Structures are given as structure tokens and as C-alpha cells.
Amino acid sequence: MKAIVLNQQTNRLEYQKVPNPVVSESDVLIRLKAASLNHHELWSLKEKNLQKDAPIIMGSDGAGVVESVGSGVTRFSKGDEVIINSSMDWGLNPRVQGADYQILGFPTDGTFAEYISIPEAYVFTKPPHLSFEEAAAIPLAGLTAYRALFSRGEFEPGQSVLITGVGGGAALMALSFAVAAEASVYVTSGDPSKIQKAVKLGAKGGANYKETHWPAQLQDLSGGFDVIIDSAGGPGFKYLTELANPGARIVLFGRTAGNIEHLSPRVIFWKQLSIHGTSMGTSQEFEQMLKLFSDRKIHPVIDAVYPLKQINEAFNRMDASDQFGKIVIQIWA
Structure with missing residues (x-):
């Protein structure tokens, strides 16, 4: 698959071909239609604080279509339109995240790619009134x-x-x-x-x-x-x-x-x-947020949509603080 990979020598994002993700028993394989940018990722790029042995695929927000599911998945099947909760391993205390907490995109591979394999617990049905670009704008900021x-x-x-x-x-x-x-x-x-x-x-x-x-x-x-x-x-x-x-x-x-x-x-x-x-939130809050979007037919504000290959230009726009709304990356048309 094609993905945006962080070059850890130059600290630049590069468009590359990488192996398709492995789908475990509890995972959902999603063909990502769109992702979006966050200041969380911009600060990580500026501070050059992401390092690991394997290639780094950033990206916290995404929405797409289920391509396949692991044998233990019960809530989704091929063709379902879904949105990803990027707040992972929150823990048992709703007031504060636990020691194992992470935001999707590091160290777990994120959404700046054609496909992502992610545990079923972090996959939710996309509100039907939203486009994939709108849904991809929601998770972290929403x-x-x-x-x-x-x-x-x-x-x-x-x-x-x-x-x-x-x-x-x-x-x-x-x-x-x-x-x-x-x-x-x-x-x-x-x-x-x-x-x-x-x-x-x-x-x-x-x-x-x-x-x-x-x-x-x-x-x-x-x-x-x-x-x-x-x-x-x-x-x-x-x-x-x-x-x-x-x-x-x-x-x-x-x-x-x-x-x-x-x-x-x-x-x-x-x-x-x-x-x-405050920072991010629990799975229960994510579900309540999606219900608010659906009940009140809220549409997030989109500033601009860029193709995957132009992700560095998209981050430059965010860095200049020119945007009004979310900057979205289109992955599959």
C-alpha cells in the first residue's frame, strides 16, 4: 500500500510504498477514504520527538470502509462505513488517562496510509449524514x-x-x-x-x-x-x-x-x-460525541482538502495558522 512515512533522518514526511497491515483476530482492516491533520502531529514534527526502529506512519484521524475483519470481530463486516477513535488504551479512571495511554499514530501506525488495521474497540459506525472527509475531521478535535x-x-x-x-x-x-x-x-x-x-x-x-x-x-x-x-x-x-x-x-x-x-x-x-x-477523552465520551453529531446533524467545518501526496503542503498551511476549520487529506476518492 501507499503511505506517508516519517523519514527519521530528515524529519520530513515521504510518500512511500509499504507492506499492507496484518489483521489479527480482533482487528478491523479499513480502507481509508480520508484522514485529517492535528496540531498534535505538527508539534511532534516540530519537536522531532518520534523515534522507533520501524517506519513511522503518523495520523490520528480517519474514516473509511471496512475491507475485512478478524475472526473475533462481531460488530462490523465488509463494506461498513466507519470512523476511528484515536484515543487508545485510556484505562479504568474516566478522570485521567492511564500509563498505557496513546494517541493513534505513534507508536501504533496511524491513518496517513491507504489501509489501517485497528482493534474493533476503536471502530465506530460513521454518522450517515457525514461525508468521509467530514467524518475524518472529527476524532481528535471532536x-x-x-x-x-x-x-x-x-x-x-x-x-x-x-x-x-x-x-x-x-x-x-x-x-x-x-x-x-x-x-x-x-x-x-x-x-x-x-x-x-x-x-x-x-x-x-x-x-x-x-x-x-x-x-x-x-x-x-x-x-x-x-x-x-x-x-x-x-x-x-x-x-x-x-x-x-x-x-x-x-x-x-x-x-x-x-x-x-x-x-x-x-x-x-x-x-x-x-x-x-484536558486532553482527548474516553470511549464513552467518543460515543456520546458521535450521538450529538447524529442527533443534531452537525457538520464539522472543513478548511481545505489535499491529496495524500501533498501532505507537507497541508502541514505548512496549518503551521501558518491560515486555516478556518479542519485540513483534510483525501486518500481514496
Whole structure:
């Protein structure tokens, strides 16, 4: 089969022919129709922290058609349209992943290939209203956003939500979920056009974090927030504690702006704020997320679709932060 393999000498992704995956008794062999990119993979490439003896096939997100199944598989058969849960070996504690936890794509071969063999436990039926490109956009970003908003953020109907850095996949998933749950949603971005696009998707308004008085603008617009979902950290995080309503939850799942600085302990304890870290989620949350997609007929936002051979150009677009939505890789037409 053809696959994108990480050259561990040059740290570049290369289009190569590799052996087809082996299908064990509990595995499902999937002919992948589409995959998508995540900052998780971009950071791994930038930090050059992936090393193993065998070729590395990255990729966490994917959707496709079942090609064959192992003898122990009971839920799927050839021809079924499926989506992959990339959150593997979570463990028994729903609050935090266990020691064996991994995200598909390393060390287990991922979705930047024509085929993948994966245990049945991580295979789910594709919501029928979604295209393969849309389904492939969901797993990592969708699961992260669902857990951030509902499990860690403890969102309740009627509450106000702030989502920072709108334009990225997980932020837009969180926007879609919050709008579907009838929240009052506001956003931030460094690009005014992205705020305008978010408003068209259901946000009530937003502020440009590159402007000096963006926290005051958000305070005037909203009056404060019950749930704040942040993927940046950095110096601006302290303003999120000031924008938070008493008893609010701030959920952090990224670090694009660097380390957090100058937090006021008084603001945190006097408002009785909860600051939660989160990353990915459980199989139960993945299933609940897919149900939300199906029940509310949600469609993820797609920024661009690239052929498999142009995956380096696709990552360059992500690195430039030009995208609004998920960047998808088409594998089989």
C-alpha cells in the first residue's frame, strides 16, 4: 500500500510504498477514504520527538470502509462505513488517562496510509449524514472539544461560553457543540474575518486578542463567562480568569502561546474558579460525541482538502495558522 512515512533522518514526511497491515483476530482492516491533520502531529514534527526502529506512519484521524475483519470481530463486516477513535488504551479512571495511554499514530501506525488495521474497540459506525472527509475531521478535535465543554467544563443549558482561538479544529468543534446546546457563545481570534465566520456559525460575537482592550470588549459584550475553553495558555490566560464569572470553569487543552504568566491567586480563590486541564477523552465520551453529531446533524467545518501526496503542503498551511476549520487529506476518492 501507499503511505506517508516519517523519514527519521530528515524529519520530513515521504510518500512511500509499504507492506499492507496484518489483521489479527480482533482487528478491523479499513480502507481509508480520508484522514485529517492535528496540531498534535505538527508539534511532534516540530519537536522531532518520534523515534522507533520501524517506519513511522503518523495520523490520528480517519474514516473509511471496512475491507475485512478478524475472526473475533462481531460488530462490523465488509463494506461498513466507519470512523476511528484515536484515543487508545485510556484505562479504568474516566478522570485521567492511564500509563498505557496513546494517541493513534505513534507508536501504533496511524491513518496517513491507504489501509489501517485497528482493534474493533476503536471502530465506530460513521454518522450517515457525514461525508468521509467530514467524518475524518472529527476524532481528535471532536473528542477533545466534547470533553472540554461537557465533562470538564460541566456546561449547563443557558450558560455563557468563551472559546479562544477560533479557527482551529477543536475550537470550531466546541463552537458547534455549544451552539447546538443553546449556549451564549463568544470567541476570540487574531483575525477579524475568523470572528465574522464564527458569528455566521452561531457565535454572538467576539474580540481580536491582538487589540489592547480585548478583555474589556468581551466583558462589555457578554458580562462574563461560565465556561471558558482555551487552547493557547500564554500571557493572555490571566485575562480569562478576570472574564470568568464566579464559580466558572476554565478548561485548557493547548499551549500555542506558551507558558502561563502572572495569575492572581486572589482572583482564582475569591471567584472560586476551577481550572481544568484536558486532553482527548474516553470511549464513552467518543460515543456520546458521535450521538450529538447524529442527533443534531452537525457538520464539522472543513478548511481545505489535499491529496495524500501533498501532505507537507497541508502541514505548512496549518503551521501558518491560515486555516478556518479542519485540513483534510483525501486518500481514496
